[in-house]
Amino acid sequence: MSGKALRFISVSGIFAAVFPFVVLCEGIGLDGFVWWHYVAIYAVLAMFYGWGVLCAGWGTGQQHSRSHRPVALFMSRAAVVLPVGIYCGCCGALGASTALVLYIVPAQLIVFKGGYSAYGRNYHDIFGRGWFAMFYVSAVIVSVLLWFSRDEALISSGNYQLCIAFGVLIVISAILTNQTNIDSCTHQRDAGKMALPVGLRAYNTKLCAAVTLLIVSLFLFAPPVAKFIAKVLKNIAAWLLSLVRGADHSASGKDILSGAENGSGIAFSDGGIIFDVLYLVLGAAIVFLVIKYHRQIMEFMRETFAFLFSERGEHSDLGYHDEFIGIPDERLTLNSRRKLENQLYKKYIRENDPVIRYRIGYRIMLLRLCDTPFAVLASDNTDIHAVKGENGLRSEKVRSIVSTYNKVRYGGYIPTKDEIHFEAGFINEIRRKI
Numbered sequence: 001m002s003g004k005a006l007r008f009i010s011v012s013g014i015f016a017a018v019f020p021f022v023v024l025c026e027g028i029g030l031d032g033f034v035w036w037h038y039v040a041i042y043a044v045l046a047m048f049y050g051w052g053v054l055c056a057g058w059g060t061g062q063q064h065s066r067s068h069r070p071v072a073l074f075m076s077r078a079a080v081v082l083p084v085g086i087y088c089g090c091c092g093a094l095g096a097s098t099a100l101v102l103y104i105v106p107a108q109l110i111v112f113k114g115g116y117s118a119y120g121r122n123y124h125d126i127f128g129r130g131w132f133a134m135f136y137v138s139a140v141i142v143s144v145l146l147w148f149s150r151d152e153a154l155i156s157s158g159n160y161q162l163c164i165a166f167g168v169l170i171v172i173s174a175i176l177t178n179q180t181n182i183d184s185c186t187h188q189r190d191a192g193k194m195a196l197p198v199g200l201r202a203y204n205t206k207l208c209a210a211v212t213l214l215i216v217s218l219f220l221f222a223p224p225v226a227k228f229i230a231k232v233l234k235n236i237a238a239w240l241l242s243l244v245r246g247a248d249h250s251a252s253g254k255d256i257l258s259g260a261e262n263g264s265g266i267a268f269s270d271g272g273i274i275f276d277v278l279y280l281v282l283g284a285a286i287v288f289l290v291i292k293y294h295r296q297i298m299e300f301m302r303e304t305f306a307f308l309f310s311e312r313g314e315h316s317d318l319g320y321h322d323e324f325i326g327i328p329d330e331r332l333t334l335n336s337r338r339k340l341e342n343q344l345y346k347k348y349i350r351e352n353d354p355v356i357r358y359r360i361g362y363r364i365m366l367l368r369l370c371d372t373p374f375a376v377l378a379s380d381n382t383d384i385h386a387v388k389g390e391n392g393l394r395s396e397k398v399r400s401i402v403s404t405y406n407k408v409r410y411g412g413y414i415p416t417k418d419e420i421h422f423e424a425g426f427i428n429e430i431r432r433k434i
Contacts, residue, residue, distance in 0.1 A: 016169050049115035386399050401422075
């Protein structure tokens with residue numbers, strides 16, 4: 001599949017991921033679903049995506065000096081304020097519903113971020129699991145809010161649209177995942193030659209077609225089953241609430257799930273000591289988790305807000321490059337390096353291809369070097385790795401590791417079992433030492 005087509009599919013995944021915000025605007029904000037509203041909203045989102053790509057191109061351009069580059073990066077990211085201000089001003093001047101601001105502006109910000117991050121990236125870097133997770137969380141929130149409306153038409157139509165969008169995301173994810181698998185197999189070397197398993201492309205095509213067929217079948221035949229499951233869950237929830245609140249609420253003729261006479265809206269009543277205990281347990285659990293994982297939370301916050309000022313971890317004109325394992329980023333924190341190392345070590349143990357395994361082991365060695373005063377730089381080549389490794393890791397085995405790696409990486413050499421065993425022993429040694 002062509003690169004342009006894959007990029008188009010990836011960008012489509014981003015726009016599908018923000019679809020719950022459109023449903024929220026239509027169903028909750030405007031009390032209805034009008035087809036041309038979707039066209040208008042997505043036209044605006046497309047402009048925000050394009051603006052994000054343009055800002056990324058300007059902010060990461062080579063025309064900025066080293067001293068002015070952080071300012072340019074910040075200005076290019078803060079430039080989203082301009083179209084947001086214009087959009088809000090136009091909505092106010094036209095007297096449009098506040099739903100167009102309250103529910104769509106977050107989607108605009110997210111799409112701008114997607115366009116900014118997509119600049120200069122490959123298809124597998126544009127759309128990933130993060131977009132899938134965002135859709136899932138936002139879709140659940142939208143479904144709950146639609147249920148609060150107590151309008152069966154809105155609930156049914158809104159949830160059906162969300163399910164369709166979810167199916168589209170699954171198909172997009174399947175296509176991109178399988179294409180990534182094809183690319184990885186294509187770049188693997190067998191005795192110095194490009195190797196692609198026989199029938200892999202046909203297998204992945206059939207797999208994507210099967211996934212698509214399954215999703216279409218679910219939309220055609222699953223509604224009756226879904227309605228039955230929803231009814232069962234609703235009855236179970238009503239029974240549990242009746243146990244908590246007491247039989248007197250059931251006898252009073254109130255809708256247990258809504259807490260009102262006519263079943264419209266939701267009203268929570270005091271559940272007595274049971275609810276008090278539940279709230280205390282929940283609060284204590286939250287405090288415990290915050291205390292236990294405060295370092296991870298702080299690191300997550302730092303990484304989240306560092307986006308405004310940090311440059312992307314891209315290098316050009318490197319003395320050393322490996323399309324499989326890259327190069328350790330000296331800006332990673334100790335905890336980040338340890339997480340990455342643990343992930344790589346799990347792959348290292350499971351990997352059966354001797355070429356890939358040896359190269360992953362080399363990456364682990366470079367990560368360990370970052371813990372020493374002889375951290376690896378982007379401009380270093382493998383000769384420098386050997387010198388730094390001997391001094392930083394205090395082992396004469398490094399030169400042998402680097403020598404074999406050079407043959408594997410640049411000569412199409414397949415390491416022997418003894419060489420794999422030698423590297424594995426060295427990896428375990430340095431992981432225990434530092």
